[in-house]
Ligand code: SAM
């Protein structure tokens with residue numbers, strides 16, 4: 001965390017050019033999805049993971065930008081469909097869009113960051129014209145194998161213009177857990193402007209800053225989450241780019257998110273929820289340094305308690321593993337210095353991650369089928385947002401006396 005007496009780094013806001021005040025510093029971190037081959041290979045890329053808030057528009061943003069090609073490569077290993085909860089969530093999301101927005105003649109929907117097709121599957125099955133845009137080729141191939149149309153490239157102004165020329169205007173541009181990943185947000189909004197139909201909507205879901213601070217979800221801060229959005233910051237961002245925030249819906253997925261709906265200024269009447277959530281945020285101090293100072297103390301306390309617990313259990317001869325080689329666990333493992341000396345392995349259902357080592361911390365990733373062979377004494381749950389699903393799948397672990405170690409909102413054992 002920012003050292004006392006050190007003057008904060010002054011940076012400019014990527015949206016309004018206001019002064020960004022640094023408030024959290026996690027030090028040297030690897031690219032969170034860059035799993036390492038055990039037999040060596042290319043050098044790992046590290047950067048400084050530091051976050052600040054804009055003193056003008058409150059937007060929380062990172063101070064160092066990891067090049068997009070270092071994060072979203074052809075072999076980007078994240079697969080959205082590994083979670084049954086998320087499959088259900090996106091099926092419902094797609095149905096909602098089909099029923100509320102895609103009812104006119106020959107509607108067209110574009111998804112930014114379509115990954116393995118988790119959302120577009122339902123749209124494609126309904127026979128609706130669609131296009132996924134995602135630079136991660138291997139994930140896009142998985143979507144194509146399911147009959148989904150995907151263009152392998154980054155969405156930005158130029159690609160949006162090409163899509164518009166080839167397919168016409170989009171009634172809905174949808175995106176989940178991707179817009180907050182894109183530092184060049186001005187280009188995104190220019191792209192939306194070029195592609196969106198006059199009365200169309202741009203809907204995006206991303207983690208919610210207020211939930212992150214309230215529940216100490218500090219591991220939601222990693223390279224890919226360049227922005228941490230609030231209703232206030234998105235409201236002002238939309239306005240700056242010639243749009244209007246017309247709806248905001250809180251979601252429980254990933255520990256707390258918001259589905260933002262943006263339209264061209266004046267095209268739609270904003271819902272009451274926008275004003276209500278804006279008013280609620282007034283009390284949260286999301287644009288004040290003291291809020292982040294408290295958050296930073298909570299994070300440091302969690303780090304100290306977690307490492308003390310793991311060292312203590314290890315010194316008593318207990319075997320500890322982890323579960324879920326999540327991108328967010330890169331922050332936990334590297335910030336808390338958790339490596340293979342404390343945690344033997346991390347179990348994960350994603351074939352693209354298995355057999356490799358976690359970024360920076362170099363913990364071997366193993367398939368869940370090996371979790372029980374034999375069960376460890378403790379399992380650190382890195383995928384806490386999938387706790388219900390994973391604990392139900394791994395019921396046998398607790399039945400054999402195993403215990404889960406949780407670290408958010410505070411360190412505890414269940
Ligand atoms: N939408 C899925 C979900 O919610 O589970 C996938 C989210 S995943 C964390 C982010 C995805 O966005 C990756 O597949 C990545 O390749 C893609 N992505 C990153 N930058 C992008 C851009 N500029 N345009 C389109 N996709 C992008």
Ligand code: TMP
Pocket residue numbers: 082083084323324325326327328347348349350353368383385386389390393
């Ligand atoms: P996420 O929290 O970013 O969605 O990542 C979840 C990770 O956890 C992903 O690598 C897949 C893995 N996982 C399992 O290993 N088993 C499961 O049952 C679920 C839901 C996820």
Ligand code: ZN
Pocket residue numbers: 013014015016017018054055056057058059
């Ligand atoms: Zn700003």
